[in-house]
Amino acid sequence: MSIQVLVATMHQxxxxxxxxxxxxxxxxxxxxxEQHDFEEVHYGNHMALFYSFKERGVGLSRNNALMRATADYALLADDDMVYRNNYPQMVEEQFAKYPDADLIIFNLEEDIPTRYIIKEPFKVSKRNYMRFGAARIAFRPESVKKNGIFFHLCFxxxxxxxxxxxxxxxxxxLENGLKIMAVPVTIAKLTEERESTWFQGFTExxxxxxxxxxxVLSPSLYPLLILQFVIRKYKKNEKMPSRTQQIKYMLAGAKEM
Known part of the structure; x- marks a missing residue:
């Protein structure tokens, strides 16, 4: 079985x-x-295709990698993570254990845990998929491509x-019928050497x-998503706007889509 890591990075x-x-x-x-370039890098028995593009947007980077992926399995990655030794075997073992899975979501190690920690295997559904980020996802490129699934370029x-x-x-x-499993296996550690590129506090x-x-997630039920988010996430000690102001901001954002 072959594996490719699909890395989105900047200014290397x-x-x-x-x-x-x-x-x-x-x-x-x-x-x-700031320029277009390409280099083929060989290391051990492996090869990396290193593309440089004068463009912006993480979704665009992930799509550029996805469209070129040819391996049996691919892992989405950011540049602030360090993979554990033998992660290819870990990925292959989990896909062998769950042969019907099109995607498998793993754990990431953090010095100060902030992400959801998977403690036992479970099937990911529309009730729980929103807790996971890209850098812990492994998938079968063939399954994703044949369903025409790519990353949204506005987010x-x-x-x-x-x-x-x-x-x-x-x-x-999920909407295209792909099967997703979450497993309690850690494949990489986040270095946490940089601040979040998107979270700058609870701003407008x-x-x-x-x-x-x-x-975008639910064109008809998004007001309910907004309401549950405000109820579930509100903390007075986090210097958040009032619940009413949060709802106004989110409704304004929804009108942009």
């Missing part, structure tokens, strides 16, 4: 990222920078709406972007 001056991330399989690196870093492209991607996979933009995302 060389190809050292392959070693920094401890990539032990083939890879496709999409580097958004994620470098786009009008600063996050949510991974949520829309998982929603689209944060809520407008969230409203736009809810509108």
């Amino acid at each position: 001056k060389d190809t050292d990222l392959i070693n920094t991330m401890n990539i032990q399989s083939d890879a496709i690196v999409i580097n958004q920078t 994620g870093g470098g786009t009008p709406h600063s996050n949510g492209e991974d949520t829309i991607f998982l929603r689209d996979c 933009k944060y809520y407008r972007d969230r409203g736009a995302l809810f509108k």
Whole structure:
């Protein structure tokens, strides 16, 4: 079985990222920078295709990698993660364990945990898919491509709406009948060497972007998504706007879509 890591990154001056991330399989690196370039990098028995493009948008980077993916399995990756040794075997073992799965979601190690931790295997459904980000997803490129699934170009870093492209991607996979499993296996550690590229506090933009995302996820039921988000996430000590103001911001964002 073959594996490719699909890396979205920016402003890389060389190809050292392959070693920094401890990539032990083939890879496709999409580097958004100020010029167009291509380099084929060989290391061990593996090869990385290193593309540089003068463009912006994480969804665009992921699509550029996805359209070029040829392996049996692909992993979505950001440049602030370091893979564990033998992660290719971990991925192959989980797909062998769940042969009907088109996507498998793994855990990521963090010094200070902020992401949802999978403690036991479960099937991902429309009730729980919104808790997962792109950098923990492995998938069968063939399954995704034949259903015409790609990343939304209006969401994620470098786009009008600063996050949510991974949520829309998982929603689209589920709506096309793809099967997704979440497993309690950790394949990489986040280095946490940089601040979030999209979260700058509970600002008006944060809520407008969230409203736009809810509108895309559910054009008819997005007001309910907004309401449950405000009820579930409100914390007085986080310097958030009032619940009423949050709803106004999110409804305004929804109108943009």
